[in-house]
Amino acid sequence: MNINFVLSMQYSTIESGGAPWPIQHHDPHDWTSPEYVSKWAEGQDPKEANRAAAFSLLADTIPFEKTAAIKILDMGAGYGALSKSLLERFPNATAICQDGSEEMAKLGRERMKPLAGRFEYVLCDFGKHGWSKLVSGPFEAIVSSIAIHNVGSPRIIRGIYEDAYTLVTPGGCFLNFDRSSPPWEDQMHWLRGAGFKDVQIFWRDENRAVFGGFK
Numbered sequence: 565m566n567i568n569f570v571l572s573m574q575y576s577t578i579e580s581g582g583a584p585w586p587i588q589h590h591d592p593h594d595w596t597s598p599e600y601v602s603k604w605a606e607g608q609d610p611k612e613a614n615r616a617a618a619f620s621l622l623a624d625t626i627p628f629e630k631t632a633a634i635k636i637l638d639m640g641a642g643y644g645a646l647s648k649s650l651l652e653r654f655p656n657a658t659a660i661c662q663d664g665s666e667e668m669a670k671l672g673r674e675r676m677k678p679l680a681g682r683f684e685y686v687l688c689d690f691g692k693h694g695w696s697k698l699v700s701g702p703f704e705a706i707v708s709s710i711a712i713h714n715v716g717s718p719r720i721i722r723g724i725y726e727d728a729y730t731l732v733t734p735g736g737c738f739l740n741f742d743r744s745s746p747p748w749e750d751q752m753h754w755l756r757g758a759g760f761k762d763v764q765i766f767w768r769d770e771n772r773a774v775f776g777g778f779k
């Protein structure tokens with residue numbers, strides 16, 4: 565078990581108690597547990613089609629030709645659903661799949677075997693200061709799917725966006741597919757504050773959106 569990862573998530577949850585926006589409650593995640601991760605992945609599999617449109621739009625928003633040899637950072641990559649979708653659409657791209665859970669990384673290495681050589685997992689906690697020095701940037705595209713909201717704390721999410729900005733190449737982008745807590749308007753404000761340009765929502769449904777900006 566990665567005890568630092570667990571402690572950081574607990575810290576974030578405690579700190580988010582004073583958040584000025586409603587917290588979306590769901591069963592507590594235990595991304596360090598093999599049983600929980602395998603159950604979560606099994607539950608997610610039949611729902612993958614529900615996010616195909618968002619993934620496709622996200623891919624089309626990356627401001628590079630599909631043939632470009634871009635380097636992608638997928639934050640909280642999980643078993644690699646978004647990375648896989650992007651690597652298939654950008655056949656010359658490579659990806660760093662960052663996650664705090666060794667169990668998710670194990671599952672991702674297994675599930676993405678056909679893409680071996682084009683991705684690498686980096687285990688670190690993006691809720692903890694210094695995470696950005698552990699991934700070998702810069703990146704043409706930083707992306708994330710249903711992961712950053714787990715941090716809970718506005719202050720930490722804002723810091724994550726500031727760190728992400730330092731990792732993006734000029735002309736590159738940060739695109740986040742995530743839930744509405746914290747509210748997207750707040751998150752877009754933090755992205756603008758971090759330095760990103762043309763920050764906007766590119767796609768949304770009732771409770772999820774693809775939002776981000778460019779450098």
Ligand SMILES: C[S@@+](CC[C@H](N)C(=O)[O-])C[C@H]1O[C@@H](n2cnc3c(N)ncnc32)[C@H](O)[C@@H]1O
Nearest residue numbers: 595640641642663664665689690691709711714
């Ligand atoms: C809901 S899953 C989403 C996984 C994947 N992005 C997807 O869309 O299928 C959330 C993922 O974020 C990771 N995660 C949550 N908090 C994290 C943190 N503070 N640092 C790194 N990874 C984190 C979890 O380990 C998990 O793999």
